[in-house]
Amino acid sequence: MNFRQTLTHGFWRDLPPFRLVLGLCPALAVTAAAENGLGMGLAVTFVLIFSNMFISLLRRVIPDKVRIASFIVVIATLVVLVELVMKAYFFPLSQQLGIYIPLIVVNCIILGRAEAFASRNPVHLSMADGLSVGLGFTMSLTLVGSIREILGAGTWFGLAVFSEGFEAFSFMVKAPGAFLCLGLMLGLMNAWSRRRGEIFIQT
Amino acid sequence: MLREIARLVLVLGTICSLSAASLAYVRTSLADRIEMQEDFYVRGPALERLFQRPAQELLAEKLTVPVGEEAYPVFYLLEAGEVTGLAVEAAGKGGYGGNIVIMIGLDPRNDSVLGVEIVSHSETPGLGAKVELQGFRQQWTGLTLDCPVALTGDGGRIDAISGATYSSEAMVDGTNQVVLLLRNHREEILTLIGQRSTDPSGGES
Numbered sequence: 001m002n003f004r005q006t007l008t009h010g011f012w013r014d015l016p017p018f019r020l021v022l023g024l025c026p027a028l029a030v031t032a033a034a035e036n037g038l039g040m041g042l043a044v045t046f047v048l049i050f051s052n053m054f055i056s057l058l059r060r061v062i063p064d065k066v067r068i069a070s071f072i073v074v075i076a077t078l079v080v081l082v083e084l085v086m087k088a089y090f091f092p093l094s095q096q097l098g099i100y101i102p103l104i105v106v107n108c109i110i111l112g113r114a115e116a117f118a119s120r121n122p123v124h125l126s127m128a129d130g131l132s133v134g135l136g137f138t139m140s141l142t143l144v145g146s147i148r149e150i151l152g153a154g155t156w157f158g159l160a161v162f163s164e165g166f167e168a169f170s171f172m173v174k175a176p177g178a179f180l181c182l183g184l185m186l187g188l189m190n191a192w193s194r195r196r197g198e199i200f201i202q203t
Numbered sequence: 204m205l206r207e208i209a210r211l212v213l214v215l216g217t218i219c220s221l222s223a224a225s226l227a228y229v230r231t232s233l234a235d236r237i238e239m240q241e242d243f244y245v246r247g248p249a250l251e252r253l254f255q256r257p258a259q260e261l262l263a264e265k266l267t268v269p270v271g272e273e274a275y276p277v278f279y280l281l282e283a284g285e286v287t288g289l290a291v292e293a294a295g296k297g298g299y300g301g302n303i304v305i306m307i308g309l310d311p312r313n314d315s316v317l318g319v320e321i322v323s324h325s326e327t328p329g330l331g332a333k334v335e336l337q338g339f340r341q342q343w344t345g346l347t348l349d350c351p352v353a354l355t356g357d358g359g360r361i362d363a364i365s366g367a368t369y370s371s372e373a374m375v376d377g378t379n380q381v382v383l384l385l386r387n388h389r390e391e392i393l394t395l396i397g398q399r400s401t402d403p404s405g406g407e408s
Contacts, residue, residue, distance in 0.1 A: 063211050063214060066214065074218065076222075077226060080226055081229055084230060084237070085229075085233070088233045089236075089240075092244060095244070
């Protein structure tokens with residue numbers, strides 16, 4: 001992959017969570033509101049860019065046998081950093097996301113990009129990859145969050161979008177609504193790709 | 204072979220130490236800021252409900268009373284030079300998901316409790332998290348803190364939440380810490396408040 005491809009592959013070709021089908025846990029759990037989806041996406045983006053950077057820098061130093069352990073230490077450090085900064089500057093958001101911030105450590109997207117990309121590519125490509133996949137994840141989560149919040153609560157980023165008479169479809173902000181929304185979007189995307197004759201991972 | 208093992212240990216050890224050092228640095232440098240945010244978003248609203256006053260006014264009046272290894276944040280309300288309200292925060296030990304941090308508001312003139320608020324907890328939703336409900340917390344209102352409280356099962360007056368005995372016990376533990384603090388350190392707290400109110404600079408923060 002050249003630089004331009006690396007920078008854009010996360011927006012459609014490898015769009016998480018739909019194309020990679022990784023990172024489904026946060027995509028289901030925190031997307032009850034658009035703002036939470038955006039916050040989670042940006043936190044993951046930050047961790048991805050810098051974990052890819054450090055892992056790519058260290059790729060010749062880290063012995064193969066302890067590479068997963070080393071990757072996890074790097075990722076966990078960045079996640080705790082994000083958690084602390086969020087508590088210090090975005091306290092209400094950190095309360096909303098709660099346990100899902102520390103759980104970014106076990107988000108498969110991050111370890112997946114470290115193992116599949118950053119550990120075998122130079123620094124600038126790895127950081128571009130992190131940015132691309134991270135922003136793709138942010139877009140997806142914000143989109144899922146927007147759909148669920150608009151239908152389920154009648155608001156978007158906390159602002160009312162419907163007139164008074166709208167009866168909110170509260171099923172959508174609960175857990176089953178997350179599965180329904182994500183499943184329908186995944187199905188639509190696959191149908192669209194099939195029509196265009198694209199080859200995608202989950203054949 | 205031995206060299207290879209040494210290399211594994213060295214690399215992983217170095218990465219871990221660097222990571223620990225950088226996190227320790229960030230944690231200490233952000234600690235004050237996080238404390239401020241917690242005051243503003245968590246303790247502020249709790250104090251507002253306890254004393255029916257704007258939070259800013261009450262948050263400015265913060266003391267920390269160290270007792271042994273613990274440090275209890277204390278907030279107070281002054282009216283015409285007399286302390287008419289005290290709010291003491293304590294971490295109740297033994298909760299199912301860790302400590303339950305509570306704040307007890309009381310009138311120091313007769314030690315009667317105005318109310319109890321939950322500052323933070325990590326109890327199970329639907330079970331232990333019911334300690335937040337008004338129905339459970341109102342058992343504290345009107346209690347007199349001159350002797351320790353206990354659950355009804357232990358011969359006391361507090362009805363535990365069914366299915367959440369640990370959480371209820373943690374609440375009682377927190378309350379009893381406040382009882383002890385008042386018993387042993389009342390004069391010290393009132394002196395500190397006195398010093399603070401006569402010192403226009405506001406004393407130490």
